[in-house]
Amino acid sequence: QQQVKQSPQSLIVQKGGISIINCAYENTAFDYFPWYQQFPGKGPALLIAIRPDVSEKKEGRFTISFNKSAKQFSLHIMDSQPGDSATYFCAASNNNDMRFGAGTRLTVKP
Amino acid sequence: KAGVTQTPRYLIKTRGQQVTLSCSPISGHRSVSWYQQTPGQGLQFLFEYFSETQRNKGNFPGRFSGRQFSNSRSEMNVSTLELGDSALYLCASSSGQYYGYTFGSGTRLTVV
Numbered sequence: 092q093q094q095v096k097q098s099p100q101s102l103i104v105q106k107g108g109i110s111i112i113n114c115a116y117e118n119t120a121f122d123y124f125p126w127y128q129q130f131p132g133k134g135p136a137l138l139i140a141i142r143p144d145v146s147e148k149k150e151g152r153f154t155i156s157f158n159k160s161a162k163q164f165s166l167h168i169m170d171s172q173p174g175d176s177a178t179y180f181c182a183a184s185n186n187n188d189m190r191f192g193a194g195t196r197l198t199v200k201p
Numbered sequence: 202k203a204g205v206t207q208t209p210r211y212l213i214k215t216r217g218q219q220v221t222l223s224c225s226p227i228s229g230h231r232s233v234s235w236y237q238q239t240p241g242q243g244l245q246f247l248f249e250y251f252s253e254t255q256r257n258k259g260n261f262p263g264r265f266s267g268r269q270f271s272n273s274r275s276e277m278n279v280s281t282l283e284l285g286d287s288a289l290y291l292c293a294s295s296s297g298q299y300y301g302y303t304f305g306s307g308t309r310l311t312v313v
Contacts, residue, residue: 125301134205134291134304135244142299180244187232187298188257191244 094118095183097192104199110168112195114181117162121183124157126166129178129194138179139166171199203227205294205305213311219280222308226273226294232256233275234302235267238289247290250275282312 097114104110116124122143127135141148141155141164148155154167168175176199181192206225214220226233234257235247246259250269267277273294279286289309293302 123299127302127304132306134293134306135302136304137301140299140301184298186257187234187249187251187295188246189234189249189298189302190246191236193243 094190095181095192097181097195099195100193101196102198104171104197106171106173106199106201108171108199110171110175110197110199111165112179112181112197113163113165114183114192115161115163116183118183118185119162120185123184123189124155124164125182125184125189126153126155127180127182127191129180135180168197171197173199173201175199205292205303207290207292207305207308209308210306211309211311213313214282215313216282216284218282219278220282220310221276221278222290222292222310224275224277224292224294224305226275226292227296227303230294230296230303231273232295232297233269233273234293234295235275235277236291236293237261238291238307239287244291247277279310284312286310287312 125140126138128138129135152169157164208223232251234249236244249257253269264280269275289307291307293304
């Protein structure tokens, strides 16, 4: 069963806009929440990650917001650029068992 | 620093055959995980190995198996291939859960 639910499935944003991708999880034992970015023909690459003891983490244009009580977390991409067009996966792990969301295909239009 | 290397990159097999895929992790990484990626199902967890021991296993049938060697290199094997096994198989290595995974470029398996 899908342990991590991700939405939307696809997203189109204008250049300079904000892209927001949401994820929800079931298992409260998860204690590490990374986001990965995947370009065609490549494996996913780690973008940013958060532990549940903080509610937000920012790295450049990428921000994770984490809501432990709601068991939800989201990725915000500020000032979205055409080069950000890729598939984004959220994930959650516990004891080295990492489960992924189904992915969001982001298209940033120039 | 060399990345995660998966071989072969592409493979075509017929139904009923078996296949072995190889993964060489980043030097020093002792944890290796395998995932199956398909357009409809996303990234599905197969198994994770650490120091030659399988620590975690996903929900795949017994036809899917793996192993890890003393140098941390890992192989996965799929026996009695089915058409539905066609997918991109990704290997990832890690030095610890909280350091994230580094993925290889995958092996594209096509079963005909």
